[in-house]
Amino acid sequence: MSAEGVEAIAIGASAGAVQALLRILPALPADYPIPLFIVVHVPPDRSNALVSLFAxxxxxxxxxxxxKEPILPGTVYFAPSDYHLLVEADRSLSLSMDEPVNHSRPAIDVLLESAADAYGPALAAIVLTGANHDGAAGLKAVCAAGGTAIVQDFADAQVATMPEAALTACPSARVMTLDDLIPYLLTLAAT
Incomplete structure (x- = not known):
């Protein structure tokens, strides 16, 4: 699939997420033009330290x-603890207290499905390391909407269950190591 025309990137990760994202996000330059939406499974009873860590x-x-926040280019948006993160058709974000999906709130499927509806073929979605099946249905929705689907290489993932399930749901997804993913994301910004 062509990297051209990607207007947003959605990423889901669980077990091993911090280590994986610490490889990817610091590699993006300050003027990276594409917004990124990220769901990491954070227990609801814990404050979300991800923003301060990555900032x-x-x-x-x-x-x-x-x-109801408008989406700005070149910004990484982390889902807050205990809220689903959704992308709206008007290119704003919304938060939901709806029931957990795959025992998770925030759930990766909720983000990917809503982002696929909002962006269609202009979305790139990435399922990284994790120990459950969250993200599989969402990545299937991204594929159905014509978006670019990527899963982390199983050998590269701390826990391969989530990328394996996502690839099963979306067999056309590209498989990449974190080292492959960084230049790919940089290429997206240049197209």
């Missing part, structure tokens, strides 16, 4: 997503 290590802007 200190990244050149690109990093923030916690807020309800």
């Amino acid at each position: 200190a290590k990244c050149q690109i802007a990093v923030r916690e997503a807020e309800d």
Whole structure:
């Protein structure tokens, strides 16, 4: 699939997420033009330290997503703890307290399905390391909408269950190591 025309990137990760994202996000320059939406499974009873952790290590802007917030280019949006993160058709973000999906809130499927509806073929979605099946149905929706689907190489993932399930649901997904993913994301910004 061509990298051209990607207007947004959605990423889902669970077990091993912090290590994987620490390889990817700091590699993005301050002027990276594409917004990134990220769901990491964070227990609801814990405060989400991801924003402060990544803001200190990244050149690109990093923030916690807020309800009804317009999407800005070149910004990483993390889902808050205990809220689903959705992308709306008007290119804004919304938060939901709907039931957990795959025992998770935020759930990767919710993000990917809503982003696929909002962006269609202009979305690139990435399922990284994790120990459950969250992200599989969402990546299938991205494929159905004509978006670019990517899963982390199983050998490269700390826990391969999630990327394996996503590839099964979306066999046309590209398989990449984290080292392959970084130049690919940089290429997206140049198209």
